[in-house]
Amino acid sequence: MGSSPHVIMMVSRLVVDNFLGVFAVAVAAAVVGKAWPVRLEEILEQMLALPRVYVFMAVILAAALEKMRRMRRLRDVYLVEYGCFRPKPCYRTPFATCLEHAHLMPYLVDEESVAFAMRLLERSGLGEETCVPDAYHYMPPDRSLKASRDEAELVIFAAVDDVFAKTAAIKPADIDVLIVNCSIFTPVPVFADMVVNKYKLRSDVKIMNLSGMGCSAGLVSVGLARKILQVAPAGTRVLIVSTEILSSQYYVGTERAMLLPNCLFRMGAAAMILSNSPSEARFRLRRVVRTVTAARDADYRCVFQEEDDKGNTGIRLSKDLATTAGYALKNNIAAFGPLVLPATEQLLVALSLLKRRLLRGRAKVRLYRPDFRTAFEHICIHAGGRGVIDEVQDGLGLSDDDVEASRMTLHRFGNTSSSSVLYELAYLEAKGRMKKDDRVWMISFGAGFDCNSVSWECVKPAGDADGPWAECVARYPVQLPEIDKDM
Numbered sequence: 001m002g003s004s005p006h007v008i009m010m011v012s013r014l015v016v017d018n019f020l021g022v023f024a025v026a027v028a029a030a031v032v033g034k035a036w037p038v039r040l041e042e043i044l045e046q047m048l049a050l051p052r053v054y055v056f057m058a059v060i061l062a063a064a065l066e067k068m069r070r071m072r073r074l075r076d077v078y079l080v081e082y083g084c085f086r087p088k089p090c091y092r093t094p095f096a097t098c099l100e101h102a103h104l105m106p107y108l109v110d111e112e113s114v115a116f117a118m119r120l121l122e123r124s125g126l127g128e129e130t131c132v133p134d135a136y137h138y139m140p141p142d143r144s145l146k147a148s149r150d151e152a153e154l155v156i157f158a159a160v161d162d163v164f165a166k167t168a169a170i171k172p173a174d175i176d177v178l179i180v181n182c183s184i185f186t187p188v189p190v191f192a193d194m195v196v197n198k199y200k201l202r203s204d205v206k207i208m209n210l211s212g213m214g215c216s217a218g219l220v221s222v223g224l225a226r227k228i229l230q231v232a233p234a235g236t237r238v239l240i241v242s243t244e245i246l247s248s249q250y251y252v253g254t255e256r257a258m259l260l261p262n263c264l265f266r267m268g269a270a271a272m273i274l275s276n277s278p279s280e281a282r283f284r285l286r287r288v289v290r291t292v293t294a295a296r297d298a299d300y301r302c303v304f305q306e307e308d309d310k311g312n313t314g315i316r317l318s319k320d321l322a323t324t325a326g327y328a329l330k331n332n333i334a335a336f337g338p339l340v341l342p343a344t345e346q347l348l349v350a351l352s353l354l355k356r357r358l359l360r361g362r363a364k365v366r367l368y369r370p371d372f373r374t375a376f377e378h379i380c381i382h383a384g385g386r387g388v389i390d391e392v393q394d395g396l397g398l399s400d401d402d403v404e405a406s407r408m409t410l411h412r413f414g415n416t417s418s419s420s421v422l423y424e425l426a427y428l429e430a431k432g433r434m435k436k437d438d439r440v441w442m443i444s445f446g447a448g449f450d451c452n453s454v455s456w457e458c459v460k461p462a463g464d465a466d467g468p469w470a471e472c473v474a475r476y477p478v479q480l481p482e483i484d485k486d487m
Contacts (some may be wrong), residue, residue, distance in 0.1 A: 026385060041305050051254035074230040077274060078281030079456065080237070082168065082422050083162025084468040085155040085269040087413075091131035093266075093423035095121055095347035113254045120263045123483045125386035129472070130266040130414035135247035148185050154267035155243055156180075156191060157198060159419075161359070162467075163239075163271040169280060170237065170273060172199035177238040180229060181210040181418055183447070184305065184315070185245040208221055214303055215382055216290075216446025218242035218270070220419035223288040236276055237396040243269035246418035251314030262273045264385055268416025268423065283440070285455040287339050290330035292450040299324050303447035314388040326395050329443065333483040336453040337370055340441075345370040369397055375439065378453070379403070380424035382444040383410035386483075386487065408476045413468070423468055430465035430473040434458055 011240050021327075074170065102114040109117075116405065135147040164172065178201065180192040190209040209222065210217050213288070215387065218240070225238040246265055251258050291301040302318040338346060352368035359365055372379070381392045383406050393403045405424040414424050421442045440456040465473060 029482040032224075048284055051292040052450065053088065055151040055435055063248075068217065070073055075085055075232070075234065075276040076278070077226045077229045078278055078327040078459070079284040079285065080273040080275050080281055081163050081167045082270060082272040082425070083159050083164075083166060083402075084419065084423055084426055085158040085162075085243075085267070086261040086468045087131035087267060090165070091137075091267065093128055093132045093136065094128040101139055108132065109252070113256070113259060117254055117259055117263055120166055122481075123386065124264060125410045125480060126264070126266075126414050127411040127478070133247050133267050136250060138298060140252065141250040143248045143250055145187065145248070147240070148245050149187065150185075151247045151267065152182070152185070152194070152243070153198075155245075155267055156241055156271075159243070159269040159271040160195065160199065160239070160241060163273055166178040167273060171406040172201055172324070174237055175199075175205060175239045175273075176199055176232070176236045177225065178205055178207045178241075179210065179225060180208070180219045180241045180243075181213065181221050182243050182245055183212055183214050183217055185247075186434040190418060191241070191243075195239075210446065213385055213417070213418075213450075214446030214448070214450075215417045215420070216444040216450050216452045217246075218421065219288075219442060219444045219452035220305050220446070220450075221418075222274070222285070222289065222398060223290055223452070226276045226285060226288055227405075229274060232276060234277055235279075238274045240272040240274065241269065242271075242418040242422070244419075249315070251312060252310035253308045253310055255308045255312075255314070255316070255318045257319065258308060260317045260447065261315045264415045266414030266416055268419045270412055270416075270419035270422035272422070278459070281456070281458050282462070286439070286455040286457055287336065287453070289327055289332060289333050289336040289453045290450060291335065291452075292448055293324075293328050293331065294448045294450070296449075299328070299449040302449050311391070321385075322391040324449050325384075325388050325445045325451070326391045328445060328449055329392060329395060330332050332443075332453055336370075340375045340455055341372070342374055344433070345374055370442065372396055373398075373402065376441040378405070378423045378434070378440045380428075380440065380442045381406040383407075383413075383424065384415055384445060386410065388445065404477050407480065408478070411478060411480065412472060412476070418446075420444075426467055427473070429478075430467055431462070432465070434461045436461060 066200060102109050102117065107168065133151040135142040135151065162168065178192055179194060180195060182191055186209070192209040194206040196205065198276055210221060213220055221240045221242060225240055229236055229238060244265065246267060281413055283314060298320065302321055302324045304316045309315050348368045349370055352378065356365040356367065379398065379402055381389055381403060389403055389406050389410065405427045408427055409420060409423045409431070416423060421444060425440065436458055438458040440458070442454045444452045
């Protein structure tokens with residue numbers, strides 16, 4: 001008897017979540033009961049009595065309507081495969097290396113700035129195995145155009161090679177659309193042309209190069225690909241490449257807010273192949289929602305590229321970054337929640353809103369916080385930093401297990417910008433946690449400010465853990481050190 005309330009709750013949830021189906025069955029049963037008994041012979045006699053031309057016209061009309069319905073219906077979009085850049089140990093930059101390099105460059109960074117950067121690293125959630133490009137291992141760092149191109153070719157080609165290696169049936173010549181995103185560094189020719197040249201893509205391939213969108217650009221690219229694939233001919237394939245090139249962006253000043261990217265960002269890249277054909281698909285794309293809050297001045301300047309008072313160019317990260325991300329996420333959820341939450345959760349939200357309105361001025365009513373774990377088995381929060389993950393975890397009421405993939409990705413790879421959510425997806429698969437029909441929610445934040453939510457449904461889990469985590473996943477999860485938030 002102790003479990004009866006739980007059973008009642010499960011039954012009520014099923015009824016509410018499938019209300020329309022239950023109502024339709026009830027109405028159908030009532031209609032059949034009213035007309036019963038109905039003899040099959042009577043129905044056949046009436047149909048045979050109709051003139052054949054009417055039957056012929058009805059068949060043609062039904063076929064035409066079905067054809068129109070299929071033409072107007074947007075095609076489903078699928079993730080066929082994805083691949084990530086796996087850095088070699090030679091690119092590793094432990095904290096001791098960062099400290100040594102800083103002390104060997106007193107003409108660039110003063111002792112106070114070094115002490116601040118080391119405190120930040122210790123509190124950042126990054127581990128000792130994160131990697132930076134060759135350019136950062138020079139003293140002073142090599143910020144040349146050549147260094148940036150070399151880094152781009154290394155990470156982009158490795159990610160694209162990885163995704164093609166996993167999809168033996170798909171060759172570069174089979175790609176119809178190419179989308180490449182890199183926020184800050186955009187050379188001429190652009191990276192999309194670089195990929196076309198390297199892999200000898202067809203001359204009629206449609207290419208797009210996105211820049212300036214920060215860490216959200218990867219999911220923005222997914223949204224763009226979705227719009228294309230929904231109306232493209234069946235079998236169309238889109239290759240998406242997401243990266244951030246660091247070499248030319250090393251900040252050599254002493255502004256603390258502009259030193260943050262040096263400490264948080266690490267090299268990385270990911271590639272995805274999307275299609276509107278379910279053949280060999282691994283995930284089905286369900287929902288895409290983008291929210292832009294750039295109309296607010298504080299949000300617009302939250303992640304801002306500019307020069308300091310000495311003319312050094314860098315990215316200034318606002319101290320209110322986590323709060324800004326929380327506000328953007330709140331607005332994003334307002335649009336995303338009704339699309340994915342079960343009816344029971346939406347009903348509880350509506351009831352709490354009604355209660356607040358009825359008791360306005362008489363009592364303080366706390367709005368119900370929907371439980372998104374009823375809609376998703378896995379959540380991938382952009383590994384933008386410890387503070388960002390903390391803010392989302394607290395705001396959504398998630399457990400430490402729910403954000404494990406995000407924290408471990410930050411620890412092992414650092415903030416790899418727009419590719420980070422793919423490293424998190426790879427972590428879940430390497431751990432063997434992804435099952436068929438599991439639902440995944442990806443959340444990213446970017447300059448502007450904007451927030452993106454993308455949901456997937458697993459069609460076919462990975463057959464193995466051969467990805468960026470292949471050599472280290474057995475060591476994870478790791479215990480992260482506690483930090484004093486008042487420091």
